[in-house]
Amino acid sequence: MGLSERQRIEFLILLECGDKIRSQAEVCALFNAKYPENQISQGTVNKIFHKFEEYGTVPDLPRTRRARALNEEKKLDIALELLENPHISTVSLACNHDAP
Known part of the structure; x- marks a missing residue:
């Protein structure tokens, strides 16, 4: 199941965006605890963070x-x-x- 835009934004909030106070592993653990039905990997957090850094957006990009x-x-x-x-x-x- 795909992640909603709201959940992707929540990643960035958990990472505290540019400040990087939490590690991606910590964000992954916090997110998985909050949404046990929608488990994600640290790689997912990494991809969404880098997409935001590069494009300034979190929704899926047009293909x-x-x-x-x-x-x-x-x-x-x-x-x-x-x-x-x-x-x-x-x-x-x-x-x-x-x-x-």
């Missing part, structure tokens, strides 16, 4: 998405262009037809 699929019309247009010019590069084809 790269799968390339768009081509519809039948675009596939036909690409095939026709290949028939007209069999030596065209794939990069040119993709640019000409807004294709991945």
